[in-house]
Amino acid sequence: MTGFATQQLHAGSPTAHVTPRALPIYLTAGFVLDDFDSAVNHFSTGDGYSYTRVANPTAEAVEQRVAVLEGGAEALLVGSGQAALAVTMLGLLRSGEHLISASSIYEGSRGFFVENLTRLGVETDFVDEANEPAAWERLIRPTTRALFAESITNPKNEVLDISAIAAVAHKHGIPLIVDSTLATPFLVRPLEHGADIVIHSASKFFAGHGAVLGGVIVDNDTERIAYFRDSVALRFGPTPSPLNAFLINQGLETLSLRVERQSENALGIARWLEQQPEVQSVDYPGLESNPFYALAQHYMPNGQGSVFSFTLGGGVDAARSFINALDVFTHMTHLGDVRSLVLHLATTSHNLRTDEQLEKAGIWPGTLRLSIGIEYLPDLIDDLDRGLSAIRRGSAAAG
The missing domain is CATH 3.90.1150.10 (Aspartate Aminotransferase, domain 1)
Incomplete structure (x- = not known):
């Protein structure tokens, strides 16, 4: 007979296999490793689950759903829309490199560019006429590593000519990143019009009820988003709560x-x-x-x-x-x-x-x-x- 202190931790642990219709909430920091060899395999290949900061089944289900809705190869769920922007930019830009952004964007994004990226040695130029390809072209340098704009701008509701700006980006081998928070994939799917990366504040329309925070990055380049996941998000740690992931998924259903x-x-x-x-x-x-x-x-x-x-x-x-x-x-x-x-x-x-x-x-x-x-x-x-x-x-x- 085990003691009370042991029983209160281990008695009644669920072992039966069940299949719930709603997405389960895996509200746990870590996962049991079945045996010695399965632990070796996980840390060698990444298969399975060990720690929620690395991967969580609830968050993974949301990632898969958003990737399908946006027409992307993979998605990465993080703790907020601002985290989605930060992970994307930190994954693409290094000190001494250059970003070009439309000037009409969310104020938090603008602040991140002019204050935080500047401290890291990344310079940002802003384009006032976001639908003029020549305006972007004039600002491109050998060190330019990304173009950024919003599909529908906040707050002026201007519409981006995604295909035209994507053509400029691809001419120079530069990815176009589109924040499509205000459009959602129900209204427009930027990847289908030439964008390379799409980000969302999932706190907004995805969740829908103003109850939780979350952010999503969607990419067609599986190697690039793997780098975002394994070398940026994993290290900086903007991990979404599994409960928040569940509520975002509930919102996505409507x-x-x-x-x-x-x-x-x-x-x-x-x-x-x-x-x-x-x-x-x-x-x-x-x-x-x-x-x-x-x-x-x-x-x-x-x-x-x-x-x-x-x-x-x-x-x-x-x-x-x-x-x-x-x-x-x-x-x-x-x-x-x-x-x-x-x-x-x-x-x-x-x-x-x-x-x-x-x-x-x-x-x-x-x-x-x-x-x-x-x-x-x-x-x-x-x-x-x-x-x-x-x-x-x-x-x-x-x-």
Whole structure:
């Protein structure tokens, strides 16, 4: 008879083989090695599992699903979208080398390039006209190792001409990396248009409910992504929790349903906003008036996304009145949620930018970013009208 201290650790360990329909959560730091020789084989070949930082069955199932959805050979799941960007860039770039990025990108990505990569000796140049191949071509050097852009930009909702920029990259033997978080593979699969690597913040549309963090890298070059996995992610350790992997997988199972509804809602809202006198501009490529409309129809005929910005004519005061009057929209910094979200960019996510930089990025004092959810469209429009009514009341009181 073993003692209590031994029993509380070892009694009742599951041994029966079962096949659950839902993805099991392997919430464990390590895995039992069957015998001496199986341990030798694992550490020689990599087959099987030993430690969750190296591989975990729950995370692996998510990787396989995302790779199929993106049309890639393999995927790597990491702890956040920022980790996906960092692992990719650290796997491609060394000190003294050069990166070219579109200038209209997520602020966290821009900060990583200009602050963190610079400290490692990597220089970044930015392209303002992201769909002008010649603009990229002019910046390419012998040390350039990657081009980076977003399929749909955050926050301006500009659409990337993926094939055109991929042609420039391949002419010089350089990979094109596309952050496709805002599009998801339901709307566009960048690898099919010539991109070499696709990254996602899985915290957004993949998970869908704003509950967990995660990031994914998808690649068609199995040797390259093996290096990302074994020599970068393994060493830096941005390991996703198996529980988070499970929840991301749950979200993936309804991805198309949510993104389709969110895109339909976004188009309806963009059309409504475009008609309101308090609104100066609406940056949504599903609108016929938008300069990216043709590209959006080419690359994303099934929907043009659900994250976009619009600008109120009354500046910061109008933005404050608008946001404070909303009931259905949630005021927070997140994207891709089933709930609709709103954020004033100049005073939050872009508050470290100078006025000149904000103007260059097309972010004005009255610019707001919306992330449209799956609510009933008339309720969302009523809520936005409530915000505009608050602006009207404020203007009447001031006048």
